Structure formats: C-alpha cells, structure tokens
Amino acid sequence: MNYDNVLQAILLLCSYFNKNESRNVKPLTPTEYSRLAAWLHQNQCTPADFLTREEELLSQWHDPKNKITKERLASLLQRAASMGFALEKWQQQNVWVLSRASQDYPKVLRDKLGDTRAPLLYCIGNKTLLTTQGIGFVGSRDTNQNDEAFTQALAQQAVNQGFTIVSGGAKGVDQTSMNAALDAGGSAIGILADSLLKSATKSQYRTALQEGRLLLITPYYPEASFSTGSAMGRNKYIYALSKGVVVAKSDETGGTWAGATENLKKQWVPLWVRDIEQSGNQKLLELGGQALSELKVDFNELQANFSFPSAKNTAVQEQKEMVQPDLLSGDFFTMSDEASVETKGISHEQIDSQSKHDIEKMTEQTIEPIPELILDVKDNTPQHDGVKDQSSNNQPGKDQSQAGSMQVAPLEVFIDVFYQQLKQEENKSYTPKALAEQFPELTESIITIWLNTLEERGLIKRQGSKLAYTLIVQQSL
Numbered sequence: 001m002n003y004d005n006v007l008q009a010i011l012l013l014c015s016y017f018n019k020n021e022s023r024n025v026k027p028l029t030p031t032e033y034s035r036l037a038a039w040l041h042q043n044q045c046t047p048a049d050f051l052t053r054e055e056e057l058l059s060q061w062h063d064p065k066n067k068i069t070k071e072r073l074a075s076l077l078q079r080a081a082s083m084g085f086a087l088e089k090w091q092q093q094n095v096w097v098l099s100r101a102s103q104d105y106p107k108v109l110r111d112k113l114g115d116t117r118a119p120l121l122y123c124i125g126n127k128t129l130l131t132t133q134g135i136g137f138v139g140s141r142d143t144n145q146n147d148e149a150f151t152q153a154l155a156q157q158a159v160n161q162g163f164t165i166v167s168g169g170a171k172g173v174d175q176t177s178m179n180a181a182l183d184a185g186g187s188a189i190g191i192l193a194d195s196l197l198k199s200a201t202k203s204q205y206r207t208a209l210q211e212g213r214l215l216l217i218t219p220y221y222p223e224a225s226f227s228t229g230s231a232m233g234r235n236k237y238i239y240a241l242s243k244g245v246v247v248a249k250s251d252e253t254g255g256t257w258a259g260a261t262e263n264l265k266k267q268w269v270p271l272w273v274r275d276i277e278q279s280g281n282q283k284l285l286e287l288g289g290q291a292l293s294e295l296k297v298d299f300n301e302l303q304a305n306f307s308f309p310s311a312k313n314t315a316v317q318e319q320k321e322m323v324q325p326d327l328l329s330g331d332f333f334t335m336s337d338e339a340s341v342e343t344k345g346i347s348h349e350q351i352d353s354q355s356k357h358d359i360e361k362m363t364e365q366t367i368e369p370i371p372e373l374i375l376d377v378k379d380n381t382p383q384h385d386g387v388k389d390q391s392s393n394n395q396p397g398k399d400q401s402q403a404g405s406m407q408v409a410p411l412e413v414f415i416d417v418f419y420q421q422l423k424q425e426e427n428k429s430y431t432p433k434a435l436a437e438q439f440p441e442l443t444e445s446i447i448t449i450w451l452n453t454l455e456e457r458g459l460i461k462r463q464g465s466k467l468a469y470t471l472i473v474q475q476s477l
Contacts, residue, residue: 007099009047012077014119016221017086018439027076032068034115036061050077081417085442088414092446093197095222096123106130112240112268118219124200125215129189134166135299136242136269138235138256139173139249147173150274151248152180153295159186161299166191166242168234169199169216173248173256179204187213191237193230196222228255235259236268244270244303247289250280257284264288270306272297415450419459422471430460430469 013036014027028036039061040046050057054077058070090097098105098121109117135158137151155165155177165181167174169190178188188208192199196218200209208214219237220230232255239245239259250256250273257280263271264287273281273289285291288309290302421439422430432444432451439447451469454460460469 005048005051006046006101007097008083009050009077010099010119011083011087011097012079013047013050013073015083015086016224017079017082019223021079021082025075025079026072028068028119030116030118033119035063035065036068036073081421084414084417085439088446089442090122090222093200093222094124095196096127097121098123104130106241109237109240112266113236116236118237121217121219122196122222123215123217124196125209126187126212127215128212129164129187129215130241132164132187133162134189134242135163136166136238136245137173137177138168138238138245138247138259140251140254140256141170141172143172143176143249147249148176150295151176151246154246154248154292154297155180156184156186157297158299159184163243163299164189166238168193168231168238170231177246177248182208182213185213188215189241190214190216191234191241192216192218192220193234194218194220194224194226196220198223231255232258236262239263239268242269244272244299244306246292247271247273247281247284249274249276249278250284251278252280252283256280260284260289261287264308267308270303272302272306415453418450419454422454422460428470429463430471431467 010033014033016022016025016027037047040049040057043060045053045057050073054074058073061068061070061073063069100110100117100119104127105121135155137155139147139151143151151173158165159181163186165177165186165188167177167188167190169175169178169192174190178190181188182204190199196216199205200216205214205216209216217237218224219234224230235255235258239262245260245263247256247260250260260271260273261284263269264284271284271289272292273284275281275285275291275293290306418439422428430451432447435447435451436442436444448467451460455462455469459472461472462469
C-alpha cells in the first residue's frame with residue numbers, strides 16, 4: 001500500500017486548502033470520516049483507492065445517515081491542484097501533518113476520543129514532545145494578578161518535576177501557563193483552535209520553536225480564524241494529551257466549564273481545581289474535581305491520590321451519556337514498522353473502529369466547523385531545522401533531525417500543475433499579484449519564483465520591464 005497516497009486521499013476528504021473553500025466545500029467531520037473508513041475496511045479498500053477507483057467506489061457507497069453523499073465525496077476528491085498548492089505553502093511554513101495512521105499520532109487520542117478524534121493534525125514544532133508526560137492548564141481569558149501568579153507557580157513546578165505544559169494558547173490562563181513553562185526552560189504543547197500559521201510567528205514562541213521546546217497543534221485548517229465552536233472542540237485534546245489538568249479559573253458557562261465537565265463525565269484524567277470563591281471553580285469541586293489550595297504541589301502525588309466520584313452518587317455520572325462500544329477493535333490501514341520510517345515525511349492512515357452510535361450531536365458540530373479564514377498570513381515563520389531528540393528527563397535534547405518536517409511531492413509537480421492552470425486562459429497577461437488572488441494558497445513571492453522558472457524554460461514571456469507575463473507555448477513541462 002502506498003501510504004503517501006493514503007494521506008493525500010485523507011487530506012482531500014477531510015481538509016480545507018484555501019480561504020475560498022468554506023463557501024462551497026464541506027470536508028468530512030471526524031465521525032463522518034470514521035464511518036466512511038469503516039466501510040472501506042469492510043470492503044477491503046483504503047482511502048487511497050479513491051484516487052484510482054473513484055467512480056467504482058462512489059457507485060457502491062451509501063451513507064446510512066445520508067450526510068455523506070456521492071456528490072459531496074466527488075467534489076472533495078476533485079481538489080488535487082488546490083491540495084498541491086496548499087502543501088507547498090505549508091511546507092515552506094514548516095507545517096507537518098499527522099494522519100490517524102502515523103506511528104506518531106498520539107495513541108491516547110485514539111483511546112480517549114475514539115471515532116471523534118481528528119483524522120488530521122496540523123503541527124509546527126517538536127514532534128517528540130508528543131511522547132512526554134504533560135500537565136494541562138485551562139482557565140478564563142479574564143485573569144487578574146492572583147490568577148496569573150497561581151498559574152505561573154504551578155506551571156513552573158510542573159516543569160521542574162519533568163512535565164510538559166499542555167494548554168490552548170488563548171489569552172489568559174492558557175498563554176500564562178505556556179509562557180511560564182518556556183521562561184523556566186521547559187517545554188509546552190499548544191492545542192490551537194485557530195491560526196496555526198499566524199501563531200507560529202509570534203515573538204514569544206520563536207525561540208522555543210527553534211530550540212525544539214514547543215509544539216503547536218491544531219485539528220483545524222492551519223489558517224482558520226477563531227470561532228466558538230473550534231475553541232469548544234479543541235478542549236478535549238488538552239485533556240487527552242495530559243496526565244492531569246489544572247483549572248485555574250472557571251465560570252459556570254463557556255469553554256473552560258464545558259471542557260472540565262466533559263472530562264469528569266468521560267473520566268479521562270484527574271481534574272485539579274483551584275479552591276477559590278469563583279462560582280465555576282466551586283461547582284467543579286462539587287462535581288468531583290480535586291481541590292488545590294496550596295501553591296506548592298507534587299503532581300505525581302496528586303495523580304496517585306486522585307479518584308473519580310462513584311457512578312451512584314454524583315450528578316456528573318447521572319448525566320453521563322450512554323455510548324455504544326466499538327463494533328470493531330484494532331486499527332485499519334495499519335503501516336508496518338518498516339513503512340513507518342518517514343523518508344518523505346508524509347504520514348499514513350490507520351482507522352480505529354466503526355463509528356460509535358452518534359456521540360453528542362454538539363460534538364460533531366463543533367469538531368469541524370466552517371472556519372472564518374485569515375486573509376493576510378505572511379511568509380515570516382521562523383525557520384528551524386526540524387525537531388530534537390528527547391533526553392531521559394523528558395526534555396528535548398540537542399541533536400536535531402528532520403523527522404518532524406513535512407515534505408511533499410517534488411517542486412516540479414507543482415510547477416507543472418501551475419502551468420497547466422495558466423494554459424487554460426492563453427491570451428491573458430499574468431502578474432504575481434493577480435495570480436495570488438486566483439490562487440490564494442500561494443504567496444506572491446512563490447508565484448514570482450514559479451513565473452521566473454517558466455520564463456527560463458521558454459514557456460512564458462515577460463513583457464518588457466513590467467512584472468507581467470504572457471503564455472508563448474502550448475507544450476507540457
């Protein structure tokens with residue numbers, strides 16, 4: 001099986017590629033993708049078969065929920081050119097992609113989130129941080145000096161005890177905990193709800209990315225801007241990637257509250273709640289969170305002493321939804337150990353189990369919302385050499401490798417696709433600015449380089465001293 005083709009098929013089925021697509025493209029949600037993948041497995045196929053047997057597979061496909069139509073799948077699979085341009089841009093921005101089959105895709109996401117886990121994770125930074133022990137921090141965006149001091153103190157202690165800080169990257173408690181970890185010489189994982197490319201350019205993250213002490217992850221399109229649904233949907237990833245989570249400050253509504261109560265319902269990881277006179281904090285303590293009243297803690301001891309409330313006596317357990325067990329066990333489209341070596345950096349596909357009986361309708365709606373997209377992402381992401389190896393104390397080491405960088409098809413392939421697009425309007429004059437509007441996945445600088453390459457090959461002609469070109473030949477590259 002060609003795992004590069006598997007990843008390409010998953011990208012076509014589950015990802016946006018440019019800011020215009022949100023108007024007329026609807027990629028598959030995680031539960032929709034799991035449903036399709038289970039059907040493929042039952043028919044001894046993989047997602048890659050859509051690239052060579054699309055008509056045959058579409059003729060046989062029927063979605064029992066009538067949400068994944070044949071027409072929808074066909075429109076998603078017809079975006080090869082957009083995918084190529086997007087992959088070229090992401091590679092230049094140091095983005096690498098994990099599919100659910102990659103050996104680096106966190107097993108804890110499969111175990112805790114099941115079929116609601118994202119088919120794709122878009123990442124910038126040190127991949128080895130996914131194998132470290134994490135302590136999560138969540139809380140309000142509206143913080144005071146006491147909130148910040150509490151968060152900083154506990155985050156620094158977690159770092160000193162060998163943990164990586166896991167948070168959401170938002171203003172308030174999230175950023176305070178991550179910055180405290182990085183300032184203390186530790187490591188952090190930021191689970192972003194929006195703007196991966198833009199976030200990676202922030203000055204407070206630049207050095208940590210270069211040193212391999214930071215990993216930024218999003219289950220959403222790398223250029224999506226903030227939405228409430230995305231923020232709610234990413235909360236579960238903070239919990240799933242942590243050994244326990246600290247709630248510094250919470251109301252009785254909003255993302256912090258929703259994530260904490262979901263964790264108590266699902267009993268994922270210990271929930272430690274700061275014991276202050278804040279309505280959300282006190283309610284979470286009533287529901288089963290463990291009180292934190294001291295500024296000095298031992299996280300290993302807290303883990304050992306935590307226990308969830310019994311199912312008989314708590315309101316949380318009474319609210320716990322009934323979920324069907326997986327009908328199938330094991331993973332689909334699994335790669336062998338030999339195939340797991342990322343010679344090209346493209347991840348592979350591995351599907352967990354047939355879709356569970358409809359996990360909360362709200363969950364499916366919030367995991368993959370139609371994004372509002374950022375229009376002005378600049379090509380100024382800090383350059384770094386990849387990711388660092390891990391030392392025995394769970395902190396990144398000094399040796400660097402290219403294991404984390406995503407490499408795509410040869411540049412020749414993208415230039416050829418670009419040229420074929422230009423040929424469709426032979427009499428037109430091309431400028432980098434106009435073409436950047438036509439191909440929003442590409443920057444003007446990339447387009448200028450490609451136009452110069454085509455000019456050197458005698459395929460287009462520059463009009464005098466102007467930065468404008470015309471097509472002069474009809475041949476293929």
